[in-house]
Amino acid sequence: MGGNRLDGTIQANICNLNDLYFLALNNNKLSGRIPSCLGNLSSLTQLYLGSNQFFSSLPPSLWLNNKIQVLDLSSNHLSGSISLNVSLLSSITDLFLSSNQFTGEIPSTLGQLQHLVNLTLSVNMLHGHIPRSFGSLAGLEYLDLSQNNLSGVIPLSMEKLQYLIYLNVSFNHLTGKIPDGGLFRNFSTQSFMGNDALCGLQLRACESPEHGESRKVRSLLKYVLPTLALILLVAIFVIVALRLRSKNTKFQDGTSLEPHHFMRKRISYYDMLRATDNFDESNLIGNGSYGSVYKAKFADGVIAAVKVFNLDSRGAFKSFDSECKAMRDIRHRNLVKVIGVCSNLDVKALVLEYMPNGNLERWLYSFNHCLDFVKRLEIMLDVASALEYLHHNYLHPIVHYDLKPNNVLLDEDMVAHLGDFGIAKILTLHNQAAQTDTLGTIGYMAPEYGAVGIVSAMGDVYSYGILLAETFTRKKPTDEMFSGDLTMERWISESFPRNIMQRVDGNLVVEGEENFAVKQICLKSIMELVLQCTQDLPENRINMKQVVDALKKIISKFHQH
Structure with a gap:
């Protein structure tokens, strides 16, 4: 029943289905608490409740099912800590708890889950250290701990993880040297960015203890303490001066500081x-x-x-x-x-x-540039993550309103950054849609823009779907082939799913290559996501949280093979 518009709560009588082994209610609008009786369904092996609006802490009984293999609770409003009893999920292979409000430390007992392949704890409020016991997760392939408040070092024990394909510990407060043994040398700086005190690998060089700690102590004694009083006095003087000039300050050349x-x-x-x-x-x-x-x-x-x-x-x-x-x-x-x-x-x-690698338009259509399947997927996940933040993680939702390849910019590491907010709209909590007389870009605009001038987050979702389609088909929505009733989305929907590979950019799939089969499966999932984003009616489209979750799963599936 996933991917519908179900709302309300899960009724406890669902637990009367004693032989239930697979339950998918993900990508809906369900709310309330997760029924505690779900933990008593001894036959349940796969439970998908991600991308809903569940709140409160997790029922303790949920950790008691030693047969469950897949547990997806991502993208909800769940809170509280992750129980030490998580170790009782002895059969689990996939545990998705990202994009919630979990607090506390990561339980060290997670290291006892010997069958665990995929673990996502990103975008929570977890603190403390990464457990050394993670080095015991012998089969772990995908680990995402990004966007938390984790501190301390990355355990050296994780060098023993022989199958780790994806690692993301970015945007925490980690310190010390990044392990350089095992598979760590294969990870890019993107896996570690946003941790100012990490060093090693492609990041800044690490200082030796002698040059580091002793020098800091000497600097503190020799320079910092004698000048601290002077700095405070200067700071007070500057604050007073700025307050006196704060209204419409002018430079000598007449440049105003407004706004x-x-x-x-x-x-x-x-x-x-x-x-x-x-x-x-x-x-x-x-x-x-x-x-x-x-x-x-x-x-x-x-x-x-x-x-x-x-x-x-x-x-x-x-x-x-x-x-x-x-x-x-x-x-x-x-x-x-x-x-x-x-x-x-x-x-x-x-x-x-400054973005030295230009924009996505250049990389899609220039003969001297080339993007492989994985890089296109990573770029589209970057864009989706930016939109998820603008729509869902900001006090007043922001609609970008002009998504297109020209506005997707690439830094030196080919990480995508969304730019050009010239016609963006800020929505209030009481007004989730707004009218406009300013047009976006033809071909990428949602139908409701042209019909009634309505701007909403769902319009961005539509534009993202077109951008996603263009990235993997290498066809512009304004191509001359799209005329009359034939649009980009109709062109894809008419061939889905049986003939969808005929629509994909031929540079992405070469018959007979090593990962040919799994790449086909992933591309079909991507085109299905395109269709979910480009529904004619805004209320029928999925949201950007769901898009991010779907892309992460596609990446995980590809890397597993």
């Missing part, structure tokens, strides 16, 4: 001129509907992208304000970072993080 609440860094117009060689054409990265983007090298060595708005263009002021408002407080690894802003009567510009 002052948005500023990351003060960028003057003259600094931008010098950094771009007077906006020389050789530094031009691209042109958009509301302005141009230049590569800039500032005096401090920082390389950035300067987006200058064309003030003669209709809607440029509105676009600038929208982008400032949308990006004022958001922080996510897959969103383009704003460094600063320059705003006066003559100039409106944003200074953005």
Whole structure:
């Protein structure tokens, strides 16, 4: 019964089904508590309750079923700690607990689950250390502990994991040297980013204990303590001075700090001129509907992208304000970072993080660029993660409203970042849809945009579905073949599932290659996800939490083989 629009609660009388061994209620709108009696169904081997709205802590009886093999509780509102009794799930192979509100430490008893293959605990509020017992998970292939509050070192015992294909401990508070034995040397920096005190492998070099600890002590005694009082005095002086100038402060060249609440860094117009060689054409990265983007090298060595708005263009002021408002407080690894802003009567510009590998459009359609299956999948997961944050993990949901390959930017590690919020809309909790007279990009817009001008998160989901289809078919939704009643989504749905491989980019699948069969299965799952995103009616589409979960499972399935 997964993937429907079921709401309400799970009734306890479902537990009268004594011979039930498979229960799938995932991707619905179910809420309430998970019935404790589910733990008493001794025949139950697979339980899928992910992507719903369940809350409260988990019933203790759920850990007592020693026959259960798959337990998916991801993307709910579950809280409390993970019980030490998790070790009683002695048959479990797949445990998905990500995107909840679990607190406490990761139980060391997880290391007793000898059949465990996939473990996801990401996007929770777990703290403490990664248990050394994880080194005993002999069959573990997929481990995601990202976006928690974990601290301490990565246990050396994990070097013994011979089958570990995917590891993600990013965006925690981990410290020390990354193990370099076993399969760890195969993992990229993406697995460890967002941990400022980690070192080794592709990250910064580790300091020796002598150069590290003793030097820190000497520095503290010699430099920090004598100057601490002076720093405090200077800080007080600066705060007082800034308060006196906080209203509509001007630089000497007339550059205003408005909107002052948005500023990351003060960028003057003259600094931008010098950094771009007077906006020389050789530094031009691209042109958009509301302005141009230049590569800039500032005096401090920082390389950035300067987006200058064309003030003669209709809607440029509105676009600038929208982008400032949308990006004022958001922080996510897959969103383009704003460094600063320059705003006066003559100039409106944003200074953005520079993306040396350009955009997805370039990589899909240039003859001298190539993206393999896995990299396309990772890029689309990056984009989906950014949208999930904007729609679900932010106080006021933000609709990007202009998803397309040009707005998917790639950094030096080919990690995708979503950019260009020029026509984004911020929705309130009381108004989950808004009307607009500003159009997105033809081919990517949801049907309701053109019909009644309604902007909502579900419109982004539709656009994402088109982007996902384009990424794996290498066909633009504006291709001349799509005319009349034939649209991108209809082109895919008419061939699904039997002939769907005829729609896929021929560069992705080579008959006879080692992973040919599993790649076909994964591509069918991707095209099914496209159809779930591009339903005509917004209420029939899945949401971005469900998209992220689906993509993670596809990646996991591919890596298992």
